[in-house]
Amino acid sequence: MKIDKDLEIIFEEIIKMIYQQAKSTQTVVNILKEKYDLQNSRAYMIVREAKVYFSEWINDTKGDTLNECIQILEMAREKALEADDLKEVRECTKEIAKLEQLYIEKIEHTVKSEQPLWDLGEENDED
Numbered sequence: 456m457k458i459d460k461d462l463e464i465i466f467e468e469i470i471k472m473i474y475q476q477a478k479s480t481q482t483v484v485n486i487l488k489e490k491y492d493l494q495n496s497r498a499y500m501i502v503r504e505a506k507v508y509f510s511e512w513i514n515d516t517k518g519d520t521l522n523e524c525i526q527i528l529e530m531a532r533e534k535a536l537e538a539d540d541l542k543e544v545r546e547c548t549k550e551i552a553k554l555e556q557l558y559i560e561k562i563e564h565t566v567k568s569e570q571p572l573w574d575l576g577e578e579n580d581e582d
Contacts, residue, residue: 462501465491469505525554 465487472478472486480502487498528551535543 463508465501466505466508469502470509473502473506474509521554525551528554 469483469487472483473480478486480499483502484495484498487493487501488495491498493501528547532544532547532551535541535547
C-alpha cells in the first residue's frame, strides 16, 4: 500500500469527488484502488472514514455558526432590556430558544371536510 499523502488530504480528495463532482462511492473506491494500490475493502474503509470526517466537520462548522447567532441575539436582547423594549426582549428570547431547540411553535391546521353526496353510515327508514 503506497499512500504517500497525509490521510486528511486524501479525505479532502474523496469529499471533493463525492460531494462536488457527484461521483459514486464505487467510482471513488475504484480511483483509490488504482491511485494508491489498495485492496477493495481498504478503499471502502477510507471512503467511509472520509464521510465521517466530513460529517463531523459540518457539525463543528454548524455549531460555530449557531453559537455566533445566539451571541448576537443575546446582545440584542440585552440592548432591548436596557431600552425597556419588552416586546423585543420577548422576540429575542423566543429566537434564542428556537435556535437551542427549546421552543416549538404551535401550528394549527384546520381541515375543511366536505359533506359527501350520500351518507353511507345512516339509513333513513321512514315506515
